[in-house]
Amino acid sequence: MRAVFDYVRVVADSDSSILITGETGTGKELIANLIHQASHRRSRSFVPVSCAIFAETLIESELFGHERGAFTGAIKDRPGRFEAAEGGTIFLDDVDDVPMSVQVKLLRVLQNRVVERVGGSRTIPVDVRSITGTKRDLKHLVAEGKFREDLFYRLNVIPITLPPLRERRDDIPLLADYFLKRFYAHREQEARPLSPGVLQAFMRYPWPGNVRELENACERIAQTCTCDTVKIGCVPVSVLFHHAAEDVAPLLETDTHPSSVSLEDRLKDVEQGLITWALKVAGGNKSKAAELLQIKRSTLGDRIRKLGLPDAPAADEAAARGATAD
Ligand SMILES: Nc1ncnc2c1ncn2[C@@H]1O[C@H](COP(=O)(O)OP(=O)(O)O)[C@@H](O)[C@H]1O
Numbered sequence: 001m002r003a004v005f006d007y008v009r010v011v012a013d014s015d016s017s018i019l020i021t022g023e024t025g026t027g028k029e030l031i032a033n034l035i036h037q038a039s040h041r042r043s044r045s046f047v048p049v050s051c052a053i054f055a056e057t058l059i060e061s062e063l064f065g066h067e068r069g070a071f072t073g074a075i076k077d078r079p080g081r082f083e084a085a086e087g088g089t090i091f092l093d094d095v096d097d098v099p100m101s102v103q104v105k106l107l108r109v110l111q112n113r114v115v116e117r118v119g120g121s122r123t124i125p126v127d128v129r130s131i132t133g134t135k136r137d138l139k140h141l142v143a144e145g146k147f148r149e150d151l152f153y154r155l156n157v158i159p160i161t162l163p164p165l166r167e168r169r170d171d172i173p174l175l176a177d178y179f180l181k182r183f184y185a186h187r188e189q190e191a192r193p194l195s196p197g198v199l200q201a202f203m204r205y206p207w208p209g210n211v212r213e214l215e216n217a218c219e220r221i222a223q224t225c226t227c228d229t230v231k232i233g234c235v236p237v238s239v240l241f242h243h244a245a246e247d248v249a250p251l252l253e254t255d256t257h258p259s260s261v262s263l264e265d266r267l268k269d270v271e272q273g274l275i276t277w278a279l280k281v282a283g284g285n286k287s288k289a290a291e292l293l294q295i296k297r298s299t300l301g302d303r304i305r306k307l308g309l310p311d312a313p314a315a316d317e318a319a320a321r322g323a324t325a326d
């Protein structure tokens with residue numbers, strides 16, 4: 001990421017097209033904005049636009065604008081996002097979703113630096129720097145015949161690749177710290193540090209939604225956690241579940257080939273195993289454990305009593321260490 005930030009400063013001031021490739025939530029728009037802010041265009045608009053609009057007329061009208069009467073619902077003239085970005089930078093996110101027929105028009109706009117509104121005949125000159133975002137590798141899409149090669153070369157003058165968060169795990173504590181400070185500050189509260197168990201859970205979780213998902217997890221924590229340190233019990237259940245998924249699997253396997261099986265005993269074993277697992281992962285927090293098991297807290301209490309399981313909640317850290325021990 002440091003290399004990316006250094007590179008951003010180098011390429012910012014040229015007018016060359018930049019193609020940012022990265023999974024959703026990796027920070028493509030953030031980088032595009034940084035590039036704009038570091039360029040000579042910074043006093044003009046930065047206009048982000050998602051191209052993941054699947055109706056062709058709508059995406060064309062969004063990008064290029066339309067004239068009154070161009071289609072049903074076009075009740076007045078409307079400039080598109082290219083015109084809105086005049087003098088500044090347009091960030092075309094999700095360009096991999098642009099249909100082939102619109103790709104031709106996009107190429108023409110980028111090459112000739114003029115737009116034609118849908119249903120219009122005037123050509124409107126636009127002075128706009130384009131930065132493009134894609135979640136899929138455009139080269140692959142070109143090879144599959146799903147993306148125009150000429151447009152690809154036009155967009156890909158300067159390529160930037162943003163790695164997914166799971167491939168730069170050292171960023172996780174830094175980003176979590178930054179987001180927690182920010183969200184607790186919104187609530188006019190002192191930020192809480194993450195307990196070692198939570199940090200470990202965060203480091204192991206694959207973060208399919210990348211930085212955006214981490215940001216949302218931190219926001220939820222700041223909304224709900226008033227403990228001195230953020231404990232496992234304060235963490236969104238989705239993050240915990242991934243963290244512990246591998247610990248559940250053995251509980252659901254039958255490992256022998258007995259001549260007969262007691263269904264009752266077997267179900268009891270599985271139930272006890274899952275409850276123990278959930279309590280361990282949740283650091284002894286019964287509401288969280290019940291949430292993990294998708295049952296009511298009172299039901300969990302009943303079952304714990306029926307199975308005769310020890311009721312004393314384990315300390316967060318011991319539990320976390322236990323749950324993550326290899
Ligand atoms: N390095 C970073 N530092 C702080 N916040 C970040 C960073 N990278 C991404 N974010 C935040 O994560 C969220 C997702 O980033 P975004 O640029 O919208 O991703 P994308 O466009 O790739 O989907 C945004 O709220 C953004 O501010």
Ligand SMILES: [Mg+2]
Pocket residue numbers: 025028029093
């Ligand atoms: Mg985006």
